[in-house]
Amino acid sequence: MKNRMIATESFRSGKDIYFFDYLVAVNGRHYLRIARMENCSDGPIKRSKVVIFEDVIQPMIAAFAYLLHSGAFAENQDQTPKDIREKAQEIKALRESMDPDMPLRERLGLYGAGTLTEHELVSLLLGLGTTSDEATHMADELLGHLGGNTAKLIGMTQADLCRIPGIGMAKCSVILAAMELGRRSFLAAPITGSPVDFRYSQN
Incomplete structure (x- = not known):
């Protein structure tokens, strides 16, 4: 049995492509996988990814929201x-x-x-x-x-x-x-x- 994809989104920025996949593992745990595919003109494609499990997704979103909000609305x-x-x-x-x-x-x-x-x-x-x-x-x-x-x-x-x-x-x-x-x-x-x-x- 393989991990099952629930939803996926992607976007391109220059030569790079970013993937956001929401999956469920074979043990039933949900997780978010963020991957970056970099097209190098002088070599093979480079891939990097990070996996975030469900128990830290909400704290991560809250941390990002606070970080971005602080930057956008800083008094100075x-x-x-x-x-x-x-x-x-x-x-x-x-x-x-x-x-x-x-x-x-x-x-x-x-x-x-x-x-x-x-x-x-x-x-x-x-x-x-x-x-x-x-x-x-x-x-x-x-x-x-x-x-x-x-x-x-x-x-x-x-x-x-x-x-x-x-x-x-x-x-x-x-x-x-x-x-x-x-x-x-x-x-x-x-x-x-x-x-x-x-x-x-x-x-």
Whole structure:
């Protein structure tokens, strides 16, 4: 029994051809195969490929989306890797100087959402905007269930979230609403420097 092709797409760029194949292996696992075929004028055709299995496809898509979005919507299009590192160091230093007992809502208002950790952002969504034990415990449960990878929230349903201890219907609704707002904001923002504005429209 051979691996079965489910869907395939390809495109040409100059002398190179790129293939994107979605397959199912003999063991039932789905995977994405990305291949490049390079036509060399002075030698044989060169082939290269990478295989990505289903358990990392969604995190990979999320990572690419974040990367491309960050590049397209950066406040300063001329910023260098050094600028990005320095900004990250500034945020880290600011976090270390902040009063750990300050309520999260106040901290967000004074210093911006970018200074909050993922755990604090989740606590803010699930709790009352304080450092209460209840909100912290729920954030621990959620992040533990996700293995610390918030990209796994993509595609989760209310039923999926409600299986996590301490996360009821109300908290599920808050998380799903926040994810949907983030998705719409991402798609609705115009791409700077492009002749076409890609915008989200809801029918």
